[in-house]
Amino acid sequence: MAFDAERYDREVIKPLRGQHGRLPPGNLAARYAVEPGWTAQDLVRHLAVVRRFWQDRAVGPDSRAEICRLLIRADEELIRTAGELMNDPAWWQEHGAAPPGTSPRQVRNRIRDEVSAARTTMPTERGPDQTSVWGGERPVDPSWRAEARAFILARLDGPAGAAASAPPVRTAGAEGGDTGAAATAGAAASGQRATDSPEFVPELTVTALGARGDQCRVRVSWRDAGPAQVRIRRCATPPPWRAKTPLSRAEMEAFGAELTGSREESDGEVRLIAEVPVGYHLYVPFLIDRERVTMGRFVALGIAEPVRRLLAERRGDDVVVTWIWPHGARYAVVEWATSDATSRHEVSRSAYASGNGFRIPAVTRPTVARVTVVSDVVGDEARSAAREVVLPPRPVAVSYTLNRQPLWYVRRRLTVRIRADAELTGVTVTVVLGAEPTLPEDAEQGTVLAESGPLDLRAGEPHDLEVIVPALPRRGHPYWIRCFVRGPVPTVVALPAVESMKVT
Secondary structure, eight states: OOOOHHHHIIIIIGGGTTOSSOOOSOOHHHHTTOOTTOOHHHHHHHHHHHHHHHHHHSSSSSHHHHHHHHHHHHHHHHHHHHGGGGGOHHHHHHTTOOOTTOOHHHHHHHHHHHHHHHHHTOOOOOOTTOBOTTSOBOOOOHHHHHHHHHHHHHHHHSOTTHHHHSOOOOOOOSOOSOOSHHHHHHHHHTTOOGGGSTTOOOOOEEEEEEEEBTEEEEEEEEEOOTTSEEEEEEESSOOSSOTTOEEOHHHHHTSSEEOOOEEEEETTEEEEEEEEESEEEEEEEEEEETTEEEEOOOEEEEESOOOEEEEEEEETTEEEEEEEOOTTEEEEEEEEEOSSSEEEEEEEHHHHHHHTSEEEOOOOSOEEEEEEEEEEETTEEEEOOOEEEEEOOOOEEEEEEEEEOSSHHHHOEEEEEEEESSOEEEEEEEEEEEOSSSOOSSGGGSEEEEEEEEEEEOBTOOEEEEEEOOOOOOOSSOEEEEEEEEOSSOEEEEOOOHHHHEEO
């Protein structure tokens, strides 16, 4: 069940290109490359490999990276809903896995048909006829239909003034609770004031007004709740309660931070102008009516968000720093410390895309790089919070020679002479005898003849290690002696002449 990365890229990732920020409703087994007949242990190992494949290829400006980021977000949502069930083979059979006897190629090719079907019914904005240029009917969310129908009936059948007092239907962020628009419309239809209904909680509208530095101004507006008090709290994570959940004042005040600012009221609408830090925030309304506190639906708004998935990779003496750009970013500011000063460089999005990242030259020691993004916010410039990444140190070059001592055929002794081009502390040197036709790739592929450490190696100074080679039976190929070095700092070991490593 070895994972074929090239085939997965060709048969799954490539057909999904051109989806414009969304994935079609596809078959899970094909998208995860799950084949029939696997056990739970096979699924656990395979899902870990697939997710690692997505993470490795989600960095970069190309379409494949965008598809992998979409797959990661869809996978995170599926983990929240399914959890450990994804490790159960029976769950995959219930969610689109191919029946027994289906070949792996047939399983993978199913995603192509799904992509073609999704493109055929792709919705377009044409008008009230709700038809697309492809001749298919545009899908409409049933919950939206019910909500809109209740709102329209309230305006048509309600008493005089109901149309003016009924609050409009507003989008209020990605929260899973029921919307309060239908309940508000029903209250208006029966002649009851909206604030008299225990289900009423104001719907928020949040708008960015401008920014300066790392602060931004926002306007939060909602319909007037009459004698009831409405308080807005700001937080970075979703609340633990669903919308319209009754709470105590202590629970409300323990959640998030109070949003304060200048308050205006006109035409039955309340507007709160506040200054908040840049970044991603959730705005949660709370209706306080006497001793009753009811939470409403939160609204999310991100302004000048920081970069995501900041990574640093060593490329010889240089280090390439990559990240995912946030929405609305103009350019990034990269800062890193050198031996005598702090370097600062501005990176445009086009320069980042052409270079597949930002290259920091000649990084010889561990240091930290800070990346800040400058974004446009309603004509102003806002600076995001900085993200930091540790730049990996340059590997130290280590070389060694194998010198046979006099009377080699009698004593069979070797002198291993090791040199490093920079100072190394706490390293361990292992000399291995390999019996395979090829050189041993690591210390576990042979017999350890000698091991010394921890050692402190000075730059350019040799360190000798005496090794005794035992008598070896004759074979059709020679034995090999190889030296391995490991320590707290990455090293690159240069091999000596091949003839010197042979032992017969």
